Amino acid sequence: MNGNGTVAASVICPTYNRSQEITKTIDSVRAQTLQEWELLVVSDGCDDDTEDWVRRSARQDSRVRLHRIERSGHPSGPRNAGLALARGEFIAYLDHDDVWRPDHLRVLLGMLRAGADLAVTGCTYHDADGGEAAEFSPLSAFWHPQLQLLGPMFEPSRAGHRRGVVEEVGGWRGGAGLEDWDLWLRVADAGSTFRTVVQPTAALLMDSGTRRNRMPRPHRLPLVVLDDARTAHELLCELRSGRYDELLRAAVLADTRDWYRRMDESGALVRPLDWSGSLDVEIERVVSGEVKLFDELVLVPVRGRYAIARNLLCSRVEHARRAARLVPSVQPRVLELVRDLAESGPGGRVTGSDEALLLGS
Incomplete structure (x- = not known):
């Protein structure tokens, strides 16, 4: 607390059966250079010794x-409970299997106090053994309403907000997963101001057993619809053969560059405060890596025909519908490539991105 007894930051940590490992997460908060915090560890009905280890830290x-x-079985319940108890001017989140570097709260509150x-x-990102699990790209720290709509952004352990921002949009919601994406999208829709940095101040666990990797993907956007199952299957195999990877990569690169340029020209693209690199160079670096669109396409029946569809990683149908309406303007060359390949064979019919054909709605 500061001199007048006010807590600068309330840190909310939902936990379930983490046992002694929870102390690593707690200790990373205690090691913060900014010391005006309270840590609210919210047990989601733990039935092991996790709470004993938290009490030990509290002593x-x-x-x-x-x-x-x-027990709610979902982190949104503990997070909402933590919000109700929080006394801080600002709120930060820390999942029970993540840790912070000592300057996390200082960096986070610096942006919030500046008006964000x-x-x-x-x-x-690390795996269960502590090894590097994935690279963090500066593009992951860019923000725009369209970026927020089309991709899951900003794990809770990286984020903080002014008190009241989350309550004003209805709080954390439950569901199959991606509750953070759902929340930040509602915060964005409310007109809130976002600020980011590239500086890595959190270490996050990336594991195949996490909820995000287990969640169902009920919503799919059909790209092409064909009359015959065999024809559709042959087209999907052709797309996955690798013969069109370079064409796809070129289409993705051109679409992405145009998209970011439009977002930048709109004045709404938020660049990381501590990054001064070339956006075009970073886009090319990311796209030159593995492009997985063809691998992620799926074949599904739709109204007696067969659709080659793209998974939409959205937990709610209203979100999926908004994404479906935006995709054609963001990836026109990619969609044209898939449709041209379909039309070059027998039985293909281009459907566009008709919202009525959104699978799972």
Whole structure:
């Protein structure tokens, strides 16, 4: 706390059966260079010894507080409970299997105190053994309403916000997953100001067993619809053969450059405050890596015909519908490539991105 007894940051950490490992997460908060915080560890009905380890930390540091709720089975419940208890001017989140570097809160609150409603830092990704699991690209720290709509952004352990921002849009919601994406999208729709940095101040666990990797993908956007199942299957195999990867990469690169240029010209593209690189160069670097669009396409029946469709990683149908309407303007060359390949064979019919054909709605 500061001199007048006010807590600068309330840190909300939902947990379930983390046992002694929770102390690593707690200790990363206690090691912060900014010390005006409270840590609310919210037990989602733990039935192991996690709460004992939290109490042990609380005896060592009175800023650590344990709160228990009935088992909800979803992190949104503990996060909302933490928000109701929070006394801080700003709110930060820390998942129980992530840790912060010592300057995380200082960097985060620096952006919030400068006027941001929601602030996000960079991060590193590690696996269960501590090895690097993925590279963090500066593009992951860019923000625009369209970027927020089309891709899951900003894991909770990277994010913080001004008090009241989340409550004003209805709080955290449950569901199959991606509750953070759902929340930040509602915050964006409310007109909140976002600020970011590339600086990696959080270390996040990336594991195949996490909820994001297990969640169903019920919503799909049909790209082409064909009359015959065999023809559709042959086209899908052709797309996945690797023969069109370079054409795809060129289409993705051109579409992405045009998209970012339009977002930048709109004045709404948020660049990381600490990054001064070339956007075109970074886009080319990312796109020159593995492009997985063809691998991620799926074949599904639709109204007695067969669609080659793109998965939309959206948890709610209204989100999927908005994404479906935006995709054609963001990836026109990619969609044209897929449709041209379909039309070159027998039985193909281009459907466009008709919202009525959105699978899973």
